[in-house]
Amino acid sequence: MEDEGQNDVSVASSSTVDCDLEEHRELNYLGLSDCSSAESYRLTGLSGDRKNDLNLKATELRLGLPGFQSPKREPNLHFVSSGKPDEKLLFPLLPLSQKSVVTGNKRGFSEVNDPIPKEGNWMFRASENEGPDSSNPGIKIKQSVGTAGAQSNLGNGIPSKQSKEHSLATSQNNASNNAPAAKAQVVGWPPVRSFRKNSLVSTSRNNEEVDGKLGAGALFIKVSMDGAPYLRKVDLHNYSTYQELSSALGKMFSCFIVGQCGSSGNLFKEMQTADSSKDLLHGSEYVLTYEDKDGDWMLVGDVPWNMFMNTCKKLKIMKGSDAIGLAPTAAEKSTRGY
């Protein structure tokens, strides 16, 4: 995995870049020999450590195991494609991501039903706290799945003024390692204009306010699929039956199941019957499951559509074999008195 940098075509040959950087270090434009300030800002990875890509990667401002790359780096790799070394990263990822899903990461979907806080609050907080401590909270530290490995190098390349705040943020992230915590935000970054952020937030907010109108407003639910490098969102209000939902999902995720089931849409044909859940377990390779308000994973299809819309928080397309032994269906659940 660490060698990927050398495998790939690197048009700007790294060797010349580093050599020239070496030269620049000597040449101070004012002719002063004191280059200490320049030195301190240099990332260690660039100064001759190019042979060891692991080191370079370690200086990258990310949290994660050394050599670990979060899936977002290769979003277009389909899990069925072979031959790319990065693909290996995706598989170790899957059990971890399932875990984080099952342990009830409500934060992710809470914004769907309660979209007021996130972007809006962050923005207001940012404008209120323009003091020195919070205006430079350091680099936004992305919390990928995994422990904070090579963080010691994160301090490089940052002006000394910020290092204090930065190490604060670092230790915060150390503490909150286990759950995918809220990320430390940088004021004014990414450079998206306030009205744009507001607009997307208030879009979903307006949706929730127009309750009475059936079908008005959007109800976005995240849909993930085992082995897919990214998830999708669907608006449940666009569908009125399980059949519509399943065929839409089939089309959406068809690119991930090339070779498994022929043409898109066929995959979920079992879901088009009312007793879909029972057929899925036995018939097709994949089942559609959802996480309900209590955090339990249920098979899709048991409850009336409207009830499903009200209780569904997340959707997941699982391999049939994984779904056996899943949380009980809604019917069973109510009899057990959860």
Added chain:
Amino acid sequence: MAYSFPEEVLEHVFSFLHSDRDRNAVSLVCKSWYEIDRWSRRRVFIGNCYAISPRAVIRRFPEVRSIKIKGKPHFADFNLVPDGWGGYVFPWITAMASSYPWLEEIHLKRMVVTNACLELIAKSFKNFRVLVLSTCEGFSTDGLASIAANCRNLRELDLRDSEVDDLSGHWLSHFPDSYTSLVSLNISCLGSEVSFSALERLVSRCPNLRSLSLNQAVPIDRIACLLRQAPQLIELGTGAYNAELRPDVFSSLSGAFSCLKELRSLSGFWDAVPAYIPAVYSVCSGITSLNLSYTTMQNPDLTKLVSQCPNLQQLWVLDYIEDCGLEAVAASCKDLRELRVFPSDPYEEDEFDIALTERGLVSVSEGCTNLQSVLYFCHQMSNAALISIAQNRPNLTRFRLCIIEPRSPDYLTLQPLDAGFGAIVEHCKGLRRLSLSGLLTDRVFEYIGTHAKKLEMLSVAFAGESDLGLHLVLSGCESLRKLEIRDCPFGDKALLANAEKLETMRSLWMSSCSVSFGACKLLCRRMPRLNVEVIDETSEVAESRPESFTVQKLYIYRSVAGPRLDMPDYVLSMEEESPDLIG
């Protein structure tokens, strides 16, 4: 010889010069040309409201009909400029109210506009026609009511992206029944509902209405009847574009759109429901500008819509378009000139990404030969991709790339992106605007200083390693007018070594860098026509700040008006800090 032509002839000749630069050049030829230009100049552009006083402008150009003024620095858009910083337009309005009775147009950007300003505008300019308030704030819908009630000849009211204290939609009803001259109305930033019947009556009695941008509060089932009243529309911003699908609403909408034979620009589409999108298909073939950056619609519906517009020149869209959608754009929209892709989830609450990568941009750069202007938010980039883009599109004039994670390297090679951006500035010789992101060393600034000779505006964040970077830009970029920097290790040396350069530029913004208080004072002493303003919100008193104190935010701009008088507590003019300056 100049004096052999009557003034009227020269004036007529000058009237063909439209750029300020040309007119400024003309005014330098001789005194009589200066005078002729002075009296015949009708449009004035003030790039920085603090660079010159209103009196000075009025003195030089007594017969202005149209003025455009900009206030706050660009980074105010991203909450880097605290409230109360300034940019008040009131002094300009009061000065112009007495001196420009025939003023017709006011365009303001990032300025504080109060209701008092709007009332004064409404009362003072009898032939007032155009009011454009771009990213402004400080006024409420009451101010808009004054404008509506009093400006009999108003043609254009455009509130784009302004922050309005939205008390009610009632202001729209203040347009009198006798008012029929509306040409352009943009109220998309307003939240509250305007009286629909007032809006409908307004639209129906204004036969010259060409541009109408509604706000979200206008529901989809009302759009059709508005459109039927205004089949001559060229630009339309829909309101909310969602509802449960009703065939009667759909067919009514579809029929209304098909009557818009001259429609060229579409925007709005808040909460667009895919089922209603086909209603606009009939106009797609004529559409040149499409702004879908507020709609949460995704693929395949999103791509399907965009690829139906073969004459598209300008596309603003969220990253829901994904790489596959951009490939479709590259194949169908051969005349595309401007592409902006915004992040749907800028703070990445999701664990995974949308499938938009550098590949989308590369496709568009390959397929769209007229592409000149790019704003692109994504999560990964490679030098190879940037080099491809540069080689494909040497005609780029604006290139703004935001890789969302600061300091992201080339994701394939883990190298800095110096080479990629270097290729951009080397190949795109006409590049006027550039925004950098990703992992960048001082090397990229060497490339920029060497090649970007036409560059006028540069935005830098989380980049560079030393003062050398800043020095290379300031010393190399001959056309540089605006430079904005945040979170870079640039300090005193480069700033002081290039002090003279700063007077050739409109402004320099530096925040979270390494500039010391002492250097700011020194700079101010050396350059009397620069205003050096330090923004510092700590509670320390000025005197207690040592020379070595690193300033939080620094805004330097050239000015012939001296330091401004409306600074809040947290803005320190270095002029005051340097009492030994001889004024």
